[in-house]
Structure formats: structure tokens, C-alpha cells
Amino acid sequence: MSEVIEMIMILIIVTLCFLMIPFNLQPNTVIEARKKFDTFIRLYGKPYRYNVREYEHRFQIFRSSLNKIATLNAHRAENDTAIYGITQYADLTDQEFLQLKLADLKQSQTLDKFIIESKSSEMKDDIIFSRAKRAALKIPENLPKVVDWREKGVVAPVKSQGACGACWAFSVVDTIASITAIKRQQNVTDLCVEQVINCAGNDNFGCDGGDTCRLLEWLRSNNHKLTTQKECRTVLSLENGTTCLFGKALKGEFMTVEKYTCASLVDREDLMLRYLANHGPIVAAVNAISWQYYLGGVIQYHCDGSFEELNHAVEIIGYNLESNIPYYLVKNSWGPRFGDHGFIKIQIGKNLCGIANRVSIIDLI
Template sequence: MPRSINNTSYRGSSTVAKFCYTIIIAFVCYAVVFIVKNTLENHNAESMESYEFSNYIKKYKKTYNSSEYFRRQKIFERASKDIERLNQMENISIDVDIYGYTKYTDWTSYEFEKNMLLQNTTPISLCKKETREPKPLNQRLLENLPQVVDWRSKGIIGPIVDQKMCRGCWAITVTGATETMVAVDLQKNGTFQHLNLLSIQELIDCSKVNDGCRGGKPSTAVNYLINNKIPIVSQLEYPLKLVDEPCKLHGHPSGVLIKQYKELCNNDEEVMLRHLADVGPLIAAVNAKLWQHYSGGVIRQGCLGNEGYLNHVILIVGYNLTAPVPYYIIKNSWGVDYGDHGYVKVAIGGNVCGIADEVSYIIV
């Protein structure tokens, strides 16, 4: 009997051992599969990011040395996550991304702000900042407006300019607004033939109260021209260089004299829309910090909630009230390979990106 009991114990122990062995093998196999699977997923993700970066540098014709390549790739990968977050922030209900890869995606946010945006934190205009809550648009007033206004359709908006590494958005916008208002007057009296492009470089070089390619303000630039009776000459006469150079105006140059410069501070947006419909384009300061990754569509939220920090000057050339999200048509100065062929759409209502805080227009 003892031997029989021992055999039974042995067989029981053997069964338990086999069971434990099976469990261990299964666990090890699962762990191996898990590790391999995650390794492959990480490898695939890295391969996808490398593939996207490779396509990106081809599209935008980027060139780096070997060490710079990997640094820019890391910046690009971080930016990809920022872009995903920005699109989520916009709460897009349709299958359209507002943010995506741009020619600035391989830049850090610091590089973008330093090279593309105005650095001075004082107001861009003479407006005094007011703290105010966004209010809904007056629908009755909107119904009495043309539903779509686009001054480009009249052939009086100049081509998109690429400011490159010159922070001359203020000069680009002032000349753009001025040449358009000259064309508006010529169209009214039936003598308009073609748009006469004016010299951006003149303002960069000769506006002594501004700082050239290091930045400036439309208000001080235009008031300097008015007070000193200085005309803006044609671009043919004073070509664009996008670098700071000594002023080349001499004697009594012939050009366009600006008569008045009017500012609309802390606006109701219905006032802006009425001006755009009845008079012409508007100069506006905006917070463009997150425009680094703008690729198209209507911006509704993308200003970090800090509309009061205005760092870029643009020209509003129209609006569209019939779109699912009504928007302003903004002429930017970062080239035709940026945004919507050089343009940006910003939602009407809510003072998005501070667009209604510092607005102005020119009378010629």
C-alpha cells in the first residue's frame, strides 16, 4: 500500500509539474509575442515618421547636413503631435484638417516667432486695448449685408508676397491696402486699367519711425508719410529686396500720397463687415503664433486664447457669410506656398485671433 500511495503522489506531482511548465511556456511565448509586436509597432511608427519627413523635405526642397537632419527630424516629429492636438482643439466635425505640414514645420516655435512675427509687445496701432467678452453677431445686420465680398474678383488685389526672413508684414500690408484703394477710386471714375504695384522696399528703407526688416507698425509708417508729404513710389522704380538698405528716395519723387489713415479700435465685427462691403480692404493686426502649421480651412479657435498678443499684420480682402463657418478672407505675406495659396480664412465672430482689436484703413 505505501508503494501504491507513493506512485499516486508521484503521478500527481508530475501532472502539476507539467501544468506549471505549460503555464510558464505560455507566459514566455506571450511575453515574446508582446515584445515583438510592440517592437514592430514602434519600428513601423518610426518608419512612417521617417517616410513622412523624407517626403516633407522633398516637397519643400529642404537641405541639411547630417547632424542637422536628425535635429530637424525630431522637431518635425514633435510638430506632428502639435498639429494633431491643434486639429482636435478646433473640434472639426468634417473630415478636413486646418493644420498640417507647412514650410515652417521643421522650425521650432521660437524660430518661427523670431523670424516671422513682430517682436514688440506694445500695440501695433494707436488703439488702446480693452478687455471685452466676445458677443454674438447681430443676425439682422448680417442679413442686410452682401453675403459674399471678395475684392480679388475685381482685379485690384496685388499678388501674394513672401516676406522670407524680413519681418516687413507691416510694410507689405500698407502698400497692398494703398494700391488697392487707388484702384477702387480709378474704377469709380472709369479710368482703371491695371493695378499699379507700389514699393514695399521704400517703406522698409525710408520709414524712419519703424525698424525695417526687424519690424514696424502700419500706424507710425502711414502717419510718417502723411506728416512729411512723402509719396509711395512704384515697385518698378524702387524694387523689393527684403533687406534693410539706405533710403533711396531723392528730390521730389512721384507716387501715391495717402490723405488719411483711420483706425477702428476694439470693433464690433458687423462694422468691419460693412466697411469691407462698402469701402474696401482693412488692415488688421492678429495673433498668428499658431499659424505656423496652418494648411487650409477656417481657423475658429487657434490662438492659444491670447488674442490680446498681436504679432502680425495682414490685409482683410473680403468675407463669406454663406459658408458653413462664415469667414474673413485674409491676404497673408508668407508666399503662395503657404496656407490656401497664400491666403488664410479666419472665422467671423468671437474676435478670433484678435482680428477686431486693431483695425485700420487708408484714404487716398
């Protein structure tokens, strides 16, 4: 009898062991997350690797980021749809990311009314200041299906604004550089963005934030000429302080603003396409809060388009109407390691990320 009981006990133990195997084979999510976090720290050279308290704090934020990334990717409908993953910002809370990368666009109450400061006859006829019910996008006839101004050699390299809150300056200066190259029919020459960051007035505050429209107003009203990056000297030291080295534009130079728009093109994204095709890159204010984990592909979701959420400024350098998901090609200022080598693709026609809320088209003389 004891042998039977012993045999039964052995069978029970063996059965329990087999039942437990699947659980033992399951990966430990915390261990996997920590492996990813350690790789992340090394890849991006994070400074808290040996600070136990900060390491653990950032690890918990990183784990939360992994959950957010999984949620973002759960809505992918096509292979071309945006994909999200671990970026250099995966150890930041939403608020920290907002403060670090998106707190630099200070909007003017006056200019937020979408007043065109200076408009050509074509702009007078075409631009409608309206936030009416969303209409279907009407593509203008004879418009190129694909426009990428990089192919013409007129787009400056992607830059990194780092911890300096100056997206307002980078987007405008790089767009002026592009328009200059187009008008001169030559390759782009990098312009001195530091000159604008250090010197621009009209309620612009350097690395503490500024406004694209107020910058354009200041450049035009003062007839300021941007110097090249090669010749970049921003201030001159004097006994009583410093003075900014902005030259006055001479006749025939293309580096000074003649006219510009600060307009809402919601429901008129066809105009954005037309200007991108026929004029060159343009400036747009956007809501970039969801870009924290962006790796590539076309953004279709998770990007609020309301005017109140605008927090960043970018240069739009082209579009693609032949793609399965038609998109704008957007140049950012977070360095070439961000997104698709520094670029973002945003679906056309839905005012995603608020891309049509506040658009500036620049003309130079």
C-alpha cells in the first residue's frame, strides 16, 4: 500500500513540474526591460549609469515608456504607418519632454489671429482665414506628385538645438537658407542661426523661447541680413557690453525678408502643396508631443491638431502624393539621430499635429 501511495506522490510531483515549466519559460518582463534600459544608457551615453537612485528613477520611467510605445504601435494599420520605439527621450516623463524640447514656441496673441503681415496678390486671392468644417483635400491640377527639395541641394543639414529652446529660430533660418539657394539657383549655404538666437528682438528670448512670426516681422522691419555660418559672429564685445552684429541688406542680396505670411491654412492644405511645389520650403508650427518615441513612417494618429496645443516649429521641405499614405516631409531640429535621420512624415489633408494651423511662406529680396 505504501508503494502505491509513493508512486502516486511521484506522479503528482512530476505532473506539477510539467505544469510549472511553461511559467518558468516565460521571460521576466522586468529583466527584459532592464536589459533594454542598460543598452539604452550605453547607446545614448546617459550620465546616471552609476547613480543608483537616479538610475532606478529613470528605469521606472523607461518601463512606462515601453508600455506607451506598445500602445502607440497597436494602432498601426499599414506598413507605411508611423512606428514608435525607444528613442533618446525614453527616460523622460511627458512633462520633462515638453519642458526640454517643446517649451520654446512662445506665441504672440496678436499674430495668433492669423493676420498676414505682408501679402502678394496671389496670397490675397488664395489664402482663406477659416477653421470651418473639415473638407476633403483637393489636389491642384498639374501639381508634381513628389517634391523633395533635398534633391535640388537647397536644404541645409539637420541640426540639433540641444537644450536651447530655439526651434523658432532654426526653422525660420533654415527656410531662409533654402529660399536663398532657390532664388540664386545654387546649392544651399548654411546661415548663422546663433545670430538670430542671440540678437532677435520683438519678444523673442533666445534659448528661452520665441515666435516664428515675430522673428519674421523683426527681420523684415529691420531689413536684417543673415550672415553665413562660415562668417558667423554674433556679438561684438564693447566696454559697455555687447552689440549684435547684424548687417543691413544691400541691393541685390537675397538674405533679407521682403514679405511673409503667418496664416491658418486649415481646410486649405492644397495651398501648402502648391507653395511647396512652386516656391520652396515653408515654416509651420506643430504639436510635437507625440514625437517622443517616433522612429519613422507616416504619422496618422496620436497627433492632436488643435491650435491650442502648438508647441514646436519646423521646416516643411516637400511632400509625396504617390505614397500609400500621402505625406508632408518635415525637417526637425533634434539632430540626425531623431526619427528618419532627422525627418518626420505627416499625413496630408487632416491637419495632423496642427501642421496647417500656423504656416509661414517667406519671400526674399
